[in-house]
Amino acid sequence: MCFNNESNIEISQTVKRCLSNKRKSKAIIKTPVGKRRSRSSCVKMGNYVSLYLTNPKGTPLPLTEPSFDPNLGFPNGRKERVMIATEEEMEAAKLPLEARDYCAHKLIEYRACRTKVWPWAYKCAHEKHDYLNCEYDDYILRLKEYEREKRLLQRKMKIEKKQAQELHA
Helix, strand or coil: CCCCCCCCCHHHHHHHHHHHHCCCCCCCCCCCCCEEHHHEEEEEEEEHHHHHHHHHCCCCCCCCCCCCCCCCCCCCCCCCCCCCCHHHHHHHHHCCCHHCCCHHHHHHHHHHHHHHHHHHHHHHHHHHHHHHHHHHHHHHHHHHHHHHHHHHHHHHHHHHHHHHHHHHC
């Protein structure tokens, strides 16, 4: 990303600089690590820029339910995700609310293993690996769902624009 960690004023100036540079030349912008990136990397910025500046209508809002049918584009339907760990199991394991996701059963197994073999927690490397892989796969699925929602919103906008042009013609 092209943002500085110094202040909000500098961040907004950096965003304006990225967006105002119409040329495709090498507009260099300083990144927090000290590396330099070209303007092309600014165009691919994250949700903040697309949500509030470049494409607010075609970007899904964060932390909202999908607005399109989940089976749209899937003729045979999709496999529904199911929570394996029950609410009672998660309460008994004293999992915090932020850890109660689709990988909670793997986390419960990992914590149980650590408790069982405690001074030698390295023996639970397999359970930890399973849990971290589950978290990664969950992240990838959420990312794909976000991208799907974004593409469907942009498709809807194109269709509406085309229909509006046909009405005026």
